[in-house]
Amino acid sequence: MIKKQHWETVYQTKATDDVSWFQKRPALSLNLIEATGVGKDAGVIDVGGGASVLVDFLLDAGFAKPAVLDISAAALACARKRLGVRAGLVEWFEADVTEFYPPRRFHLWHDRALFHFLTHKDDRQKYVETLRRTLTPDGHVIIATFAVDGPVKCSGLDVVRYDAPAIRAALGEEFRLLEQVDETHITPWNTEQKFSYFRFVRNG
Incomplete structure (x- = not known):
């Protein structure tokens, strides 16, 4: 609670454009979604x-x-x-992602800036359990977190920063990392936040 x-x-x-994570156009997310090759009739869920x-x-x-x-x-x-x-x-x-039970499965899971707020191991494990029951066997995953040189807090909350080895370990061998793309996000106040985007495919 x-x-x-x-x-x-x-x-x-706060206004929706008065938060640090605001984007007028989520260009990198859209590019990575296109890179997955999923069809327009594929189920896509934006987590967080x-x-x-x-x-x-x-x-x-x-x-x-x-x-x-x-x-x-x-x-x-x-x-x-x-x-x-x-x-x-x-x-x-x-719903809280750590407690979510989907009514159906999705082909693509997108998460920009939720996972890095899970600072407790138990919550990260529950997140991965939700991911497993939500994603199709050959589904795609895009997760964006603060990079290792990114902020240590956001919205007054602690975060966990990730590189490729760390996020692979968090998700487990069931998910294969296809690419990492780094981004410098410019906040509405013209400050920089370093993000890393990770694109995975589930080993169906």
């Missing part, structure tokens, strides 16, 4: 998507019934309001 209260407060008190505009771009690209998972009802409400009538084309899940 403490985690949920934190994120509800963030999205109830909150009020992110990624789902808008997925709809624009013709993806059928993308899904957004977030712990914050307020964040999801922001995204629904922004999308208007198109919100009905999206599956919305209000």
Whole structure:
């Protein structure tokens, strides 16, 4: 409940473009999604998507019934309001990722800046368990975290920074790392945050 209260407060008190992780266009995520080669009818879930505009771009690209998972009802409400009538084309899940049981499986799991908030080993293990029950046997995974030279905190919370060996160890041998792409994210206040994006495929 403490985690949920934190994120509800963030999205109830800040504009969606007044948070450090805001992107007008999630270009790198879109490029990596394209690189997976998944079809437009493939199930795509944005984990920790909150009020992110990624789902808008997925709809624009013709993806059928993308899904957004977030712990914050307020964040999801922001995204629904922004999308208007198109919100009905999206599956919305209000849940903690460590406790999520999906109604169906998805071909692509996208997570930008959720995993690095899991500072306890038990929560990371639960995350991977959710990933396993959510993803198809040959599914794709894109996870973006703060890089090893990135911030040590975000939104007042501690984070865990990752390089390729660390995130491979966290996910386990069931997931094969295909590429790592580093990004310097510029916040709305023109400060830099170093991110690393990791693209995996599940060894079906």
